[in-house]
Amino acid sequence: QKEVEQNSGPLSVPEGAIASLNCTYSDRGSQSFFWYRQYSGKSPELIMSIYSNGDKEDGRFTAQLNKASQYVSLLIRDSQPSDSATYLCAVRGGSWGKLQFGAGTQVVVTP
Amino acid sequence: DAGVIQSPRHEVTEMGQEVTLRCKPISGHNSLFWYRQTMMRGLELLIYFNNNVPIDDSGMPEDRFSAKMPNASFSTLKIQPSEPRDSAVYFCASSGVAAGGETQYFGPGTRLLVL
Numbered sequence: 001q002k003e004v005e006q007n008s009g010p011l012s013v014p015e016g017a018i019a020s021l022n023c024t025y026s027d028r029g030s031q032s033f034f035w036y037r038q039y040s041g042k043s044p045e046l047i048m049s050i051y052s053n054g055d056k057e058d059g060r061f062t063a064q065l066n067k068a069s070q071y072v073s074l075l076i077r078d079s080q081p082s083d084s085a086t087y088l089c090a091v092r093g094g095s096w097g098k099l100q101f102g103a104g105t106q107v108v109v110t111p
Numbered sequence: 112d113a114g115v116i117q118s119p120r121h122e123v124t125e126m127g128q129e130v131t132l133r134c135k136p137i138s139g140h141n142s143l144f145w146y147r148q149t150m151m152r153g154l155e156l157l158i159y160f161n162n163n164v165p166i167d168d169s170g171m172p173e174d175r176f177s178a179k180m181p182n183a184s185f186s187t188l189k190i191q192p193s194e195p196r197d198s199a200v201y202f203c204a205s206s207g208v209a210a211g212g213e214t215q216y217f218g219p220g221t222r223l224l225v226l
Contacts, residue, residue, distance in 0.1 A: 032213055043202055043217035088154065098167060099215065101154040
């Protein structure tokens with residue numbers, strides 16, 4: 001079992017709709033959770049971090065964390081073609097900052 | 112801020128040759144990470160430095176790989192001898208208290224092709 005799992009996609013989303021991405025993790029002791037966006041041929045870029053159960057909103061992005069169920073999700077509201085990218089879920093379980101990355105979910109926003 | 116700087120951006124080499132990848136972290140960051148990304152294996156952590164000291168090199172695939180951080184502003188990842196299966200994008204990332212501690216900032220990556 002992979003430590004961090006994501007659906008690989010592609011997730012096709014009409015422009016203006018909500019994209020919903022899910023991530024599950026195996027280490028119950030994980031404390032920090034991140035969503036990175038990676039455009040094709042580019043490096044990962046942090047878009048959201050979340051540390052406590054519940055929702056965290058930043059602009060059109062909302063991260064949701066449920067530690068009891070060991071999942072974290074990302075919602076992208078009013079999806080735009082510029083949101084087309086691969087979204088990587090990352091989880092930090094240890095005390096020194098090592099991140100475990102999921103394989104990523106490719107999102108394609110269609111006009 | 113210039114961000115994390117990596118060089119070269121692209122490297123094509125032949126099997127058996129030595130490859131050296133370079134990274135300059137963001138000034139003031141005290142943690143540096145080397146990652147490798149492939150389609151098959153995704154993004155993998157190779158080695159992590161904190162205050163120039165290697166903390167975890169459990170991700171280094173084998174003895175052909177070595178990494179150094181002689182000072183706070185420079186790190187190298189060396190592959191000797193290189194093999195075709197080493198072909199990947201290698202990212203360097205840095206983080207530090209100045210960045211809130213948790214956020215890792217990635218460099219543009221080095222695309223390595225071993226023929």
